Structures are given as structure tokens and as C-alpha cells.
Amino acid sequence: MKLTSSLVWLRRDLRVFDHVALHQALLASERVYCVFVYDTTILNDLPRCDRRVDFIHASLAEVAAELQQLGGYLITRHGDPVDEIPALAEELGVQAVFCNHDYEPQAIARDVTVAKALHAAGRRFHSYKDQVIFEKNEILTQGGGVFSVFTPYKNAWLKRLAADPSVLTPYNIEPHAAHFAPPPKRPPKLPTLAELGFEPSNLKELKIPTGMSGAARLFDDFLTRIADYNVARDYPAVKGPSYLSVHFRFGTLSVRHLVRTVLDLQERGGGGEGAAVWLSELIWREFYAMILYHHPHVVSAAFKPAYDAIAWETGPEADELFAAWCEGRTGYPLVDAAMLQINQTGWMHNRLRMVVASFLTKDLGIDWRRGEAYFALHLNDFDLASNNGGWQWASSSGCDAQPYFRIFNPVAQSEKFDAEGKFIRRYLPQLKELSNKEIHAPWLAPRMLSAGYPPPIVMHDEARKRTLERYEVVKKPAA
Incomplete structure (x- = not known):
């Protein structure tokens, strides 16, 4: 027997095609509403100018337009989904909420809370595999x-x-579009970025395609x-x-x-x-x-418990080294260019993600969690599972990670993967006059750098020795 009405909760699935939850709701219901909640438990911790919010905002405009073409409409809410979803379900009088799985620990806990609230009100909660x-x-x-x-x-x-x-x-939508709830006489307008408390980012300037x-x-x-x-x-x-x-x-x-x-x-x-x-x-x-x-413990701890015993560098000197890494002034051009790329665009080339992560953990001896958190704040594509997995791979603390004694040489990586220095010159124009050979290790250049590019904050060979000593703890049997 068909449900009278249902609500589809969009989260990490901002599209109106091949969408499992939407397909299942349309099959099961006479009338289907769609909602996206701007989650304040996430948004409140973000800077007021964030490319990801811009991306979501632009992508939702396309979702709303597509739903309108199919005869439906998009509802948006701004608040904590734990409150907003049950309240909206009550307001609309729906019998069930449909969504797609999210595998992050906080998201799982959120969904459990929402499901309990819905069940207490006599409503169903259905979640599906989609991503x-x-x-x-x-x-x-x-x-x-x-x-x-x-x-x-x-x-x-x-x-x-x-x-x-x-x-x-594929989970087709169009054949079942007749079950979309038609918009009211005054369809709800999508909120502006300003109404959400955000400012436009440089997303359009970067020409990042959305939706x-x-x-x-x-x-x-x-x-x-x-x-x-x-x-x-x-x-x-x-x-x-x-x-x-x-x-x-x-x-x-x-x-x-x-x-x-x-x-x-x-x-x-x-x-x-x-x-x-x-x-x-x-x-x-x-x-x-x-x-x-x-293994949800990986969110805050090493996948391999032995690696939690590593004594990372701390204190004011470590903080200064970390700041130099964040700001792209380590003295290693490939590392610095990569950090400037993420700071300016919110994206970093995958090879470079490995290089800068290795440099932070194994050249500077700084906890991988600090780098992971920096990426989480700045990456447009931040995904907890992939970001965590990548950082733990680089620090050798994760599953199937590189051995701790394999340490990327930032100069060798630069010479191999940016031999002509094209990428480096794009983000460090002050080095443009150096030759293709000199640009990978400017401190060895026989001429002075007029732009004042910094010398290396550590010497790789010396740092490598310290790292091998630091990681000796993982070889000792547990007490």
C-alpha cells in the first residue's frame, strides 16, 4: 500500500537523477517533498567566506530548477537537522522520511537521533546506499x-x-515524476548566501563548475x-x-x-x-x-595503535614550523606552491597532497592530525574518510600505509614531477628567473633571490634521521 506522502532529505546527494532515496520515495508514495537543511552544527564553525557553502548554494539552485521542471519543488531549512527534519515532517504531515546513507560517525549518530524522533511520532525513516x-x-x-x-x-x-x-x-526519476508534490501558490524561495550568514567566495573567479x-x-x-x-x-x-x-x-x-x-x-x-x-x-x-x-576510532587516533605512541613536536617552535607550512614559506618550492594552491583555490593536486603531508609529518615531525584539520578547513572536496585515510597513509599510521622509513624527498619529488618548474612558477612567480635546475632547491642557486624567498626551515637529510629515530617507538613491542 502506497504512503500518502513522504519527505526526501537531501544531504551528500545534490542531484535529481539516479538518486536511490528519491527513486524509492517516488515509488512508495503518492506525494513526495524534497528538503535540504543548511546544517548550522557544521556551518557555524566555518569561516564566513567558504567556497563549499558557495558550491552547495549554486548546486541547490540547479536542483531546485530541475525539480520545478519535473513538477516538484525544493524546501530549504537553516538549523540543526535533528530539530528541523522532525519538525518539517510534522508540518507537512508526511508518513516517512527517505535519505541516503552517510558513513561518518557524527552523521550516523545524527540519523539515529532523527529516526528515533520520527518513530516516536509514528513516522518511518528509510535510508539507502547511494554514494x-x-x-x-x-x-x-x-x-x-x-x-x-x-x-x-x-x-x-x-x-x-x-x-x-x-x-x-540506474535509479530513474523521470518515469515517476507525477508523484512529486506540486509547489504551493507561493513556492519557497531559496535563501541567499547573505541570509545564511555567508559572503560570496572566489568560486566563480576560479571557474569551478557547480551542480x-x-x-x-x-x-x-x-x-x-x-x-x-x-x-x-x-x-x-x-x-x-x-x-x-x-x-x-x-x-x-x-x-x-x-x-x-x-x-x-x-x-x-x-x-x-x-x-x-x-x-x-x-x-x-x-x-x-x-x-x-x-573503525571510527581513526577520526581521532591512529588506525595502528602503536603509532599513537609517537612523540610529535610541540611547543612554540613547532607552532612556527606549522605556520610556515600552512602559509607556504618552508623554503621548499614544491611544498610551498602546493600550499599556496590549496589556500588560493581550495584544491590540491593528489601527488602534492602526499608530498606536503609527508613533509609535515616526517620533515617537520608534526602530528598528522594538525595537517588533516587544516585540509578539512580548506579543501573544497573535504571528505572525512578520504582525508583521514590519506593523512594516515602519509604518516604511516593508517591501513595499507607506506612504511615509516619511506620518506618523500621534496626536492626529488619536485625534480621528477615538475621538472621544468611550471607548477612552481604559477604559484611562486618570485622564482621565475631561476633555471629549471635551480628552481627545485633555490638555496643552492649561485645568485641572490631579489624577492627574498626563504631558506629551508629544515634540511631534509637531517630531518629524515630524526624521523627514523622518532618512529623507532613503533618497532618496540607493547608493554
């Missing part, structure tokens, strides 16, 4: 355990997909380059990545559509090695989501 292909316990070891090494997880993931390709079936249409354009463009991804992705001055990470974060794209498209391309003999490598990156994303779900 990943496989979740929770769907990919386990042969012994029924949770994977902690990526390659076996990837192999099991691919095997499961081959056995059940139906998981890529469903922006994700589609980026993906179409990437498909023309995907065959070279396996090589091009490592060079920050080259157009190698897909640039879809912020769209993954806010769900303006369908991961089912992306995987299905890449597999179809491979079946037709296209995509080259790059397509396979990019698919592996998508699987890494799901691997980290699975780790966070099963």
Missing part, C-alpha cells in the same frame, strides 16, 4: 573479516561487481583524456585529473553512472591503462569509507 557501489559488510575477506589492505579489497570489489553488475543499474551540469561537463572532458590518466595524474602542471572530487563530495554526480561508463568504455576497447587506474582510485575512495565505518 558508493559497495558499503559496510558487502566486501569482506574469505574469513568474513574486514579488509585492511587495499589490493585484496580491490580484487574482491571487482570480483563482486563482475558477479553482480546489477548494482550499477549536476558542472559534474557532467567535467566528466565528459575527462573521458577524452582518461587513457593518459595513469601517467598524467602525477604531474601538477598537466591537465591530468578528472577534477571531480568536489562533485563526489556533494553527490552532484552518480558513482554508478561513472563506473558504468568507464566499464562500457573498456568493453569497447577504449580507456587504455588510464581507465583502469582511475577505477582503482574510485575503489580507494570506497576502501577508506569502509575503514571509517568499521
Whole structure:
């Protein structure tokens, strides 16, 4: 028997196509409303000028327009979802709330609280898998355990997909659009950024595509380059990545559509090695989501408990080193250019995320959690599972992480992946007169730098020795 009316709660799924919760609500209900809550428990801690809020705001405008085309409309609220969702459900008189899973510990706790409030009022709460292909316990070891090494997880993931390709079936919306609740005579207007307490960011100046249409354009463009991804992705001055990470974060794209498209391309003999490598990156994303779900302690502690015994640098000197890292004045051009990239654009090339994380933890000896928190504040595409997984990988404290004695040499990384210094010159124009050889280690240049670029705040070889000593604690058996 169909429900009289339902409410679809949009969160990390800002689209109106191939949307599981929306599809299920339309199938189950005579009338379906849609809402997005600007969550003050998150927004209150953000700077008043935040590109992510700008991105959400622009993407929601597209969602609202698409819903209107289909005969429905978008409701927005500004507050704590724990209060707003039950109150709106009461106001609309809906029988159920539909949404898609979120795997972060705080989000899980929030959903439990909302579900209890709804159930107490005689309403149902339905949540579905949408932002990943496989979740929770769907990919386990042969012994029924949770994977902690990526390659076996990837192999099991691919095997499961081959056995059940139906998981890529799209959840169509348009055939069921007649069940959208029609807008009232005076449809609610979307709030302005100012009404939300925010100022416009430089999102438009950076020409970052937003919404469903922006994700589609980026993906179409990437498909023309995907065959070279396996090589091009490592060079920050080259157009190698897909640039879809912020769209993954806010769900303006369908991961089912992306995987299905890449597999179809491979079946037709296209995509080259790059397509396979990019698919592996998508699987890494799901691997980290699975780790966070099963091991929520990683939010504040090392995945490997032994690494919590590491004595990180603290005090005023460490604070100054951290500030130099944040502000891009370490004296290592590739590190500094990468930090200026994130500060100015809210994005950082993946190769450089590894380089700067290694530099902070293993050259400066500063706790990975401080770097993780900085990225969380500045990345447009901040995702707790991936950000945490990446930082713990770099600090060697995570699952399937690089061994602690493998330490990126920032100069060698610069010489290998930005040999001509194109990326460095983009963010450090004061070094533009240096030769391609000199630009990677300016302190060795025979001429003075008129722009006053700083000398290295640490010498890598000396820092490496200190790191090896610092990490000796992880080799000692627990007492």
C-alpha cells in the first residue's frame, strides 16, 4: 500500500537523477517533498567566506530548477537537522522520511537521533546506499573479516561487481515524476548566501563548475583524456585529473553512472591503462569509507595503535614550523606552491597532497592530525574518510600505509614531477628567473633571490634521521 506522502532529505546527494532515496520515495508514495537543511552544527564553525557553502548554494539552485521542471519543488531549512527534519515532517504531515546513507560517525549518530524522533511520532525513516557501489559488510575477506589492505579489497570489489553488475543499474526519476508534490501558490524561495550568514567566495573567479551540469561537463572532458590518466595524474602542471572530487563530495554526480561508463568504455576497447587506474582510485575512495565505518576510532587516533605512541613536536617552535607550512614559506618550492594552491583555490593536486603531508609529518615531525584539520578547513572536496585515510597513509599510521622509513624527498619529488618548474612558477612567480635546475632547491642557486624567498626551515637529510629515530617507538613491542 502506497504512503500518502513522504519527505526526501537531501544531504551528500545534490542531484535529481539516479538518486536511490528519491527513486524509492517516488515509488512508495503518492506525494513526495524534497528538503535540504543548511546544517548550522557544521556551518557555524566555518569561516564566513567558504567556497563549499558557495558550491552547495549554486548546486541547490540547479536542483531546485530541475525539480520545478519535473513538477516538484525544493524546501530549504537553516538549523540543526535533528530539530528541523522532525519538525518539517510534522508540518507537512508526511508518513516517512527517505535519505541516503552517510558513513561518518557524527552523521550516523545524527540519523539515529532523527529516526528515533520520527518513530516516536509514528513516522518511518528509510535510508539507502547511494554514494558508493559497495558499503559496510558487502566486501569482506574469505574469513568474513574486514579488509585492511587495499589490493585484496580491490580484487574482491571487482570480483563482486563482475558477479553482480546489477548494482550499477540506474535509479530513474523521470518515469515517476507525477508523484512529486506540486509547489504551493507561493513556492519557497531559496535563501541567499547573505541570509545564511555567508559572503560570496572566489568560486566563480576560479571557474569551478557547480551542480549536476558542472559534474557532467567535467566528466565528459575527462573521458577524452582518461587513457593518459595513469601517467598524467602525477604531474601538477598537466591537465591530468578528472577534477571531480568536489562533485563526489556533494553527490552532484552518480558513482554508478561513472563506473558504468568507464566499464562500457573498456568493453569497447577504449580507456587504455588510464581507465583502469582511475577505477582503482574510485575503489580507494570506497576502501577508506569502509575503514571509517568499521573503525571510527581513526577520526581521532591512529588506525595502528602503536603509532599513537609517537612523540610529535610541540611547543612554540613547532607552532612556527606549522605556520610556515600552512602559509607556504618552508623554503621548499614544491611544498610551498602546493600550499599556496590549496589556500588560493581550495584544491590540491593528489601527488602534492602526499608530498606536503609527508613533509609535515616526517620533515617537520608534526602530528598528522594538525595537517588533516587544516585540509578539512580548506579543501573544497573535504571528505572525512578520504582525508583521514590519506593523512594516515602519509604518516604511516593508517591501513595499507607506506612504511615509516619511506620518506618523500621534496626536492626529488619536485625534480621528477615538475621538472621544468611550471607548477612552481604559477604559484611562486618570485622564482621565475631561476633555471629549471635551480628552481627545485633555490638555496643552492649561485645568485641572490631579489624577492627574498626563504631558506629551508629544515634540511631534509637531517630531518629524515630524526624521523627514523622518532618512529623507532613503533618497532618496540607493547608493554
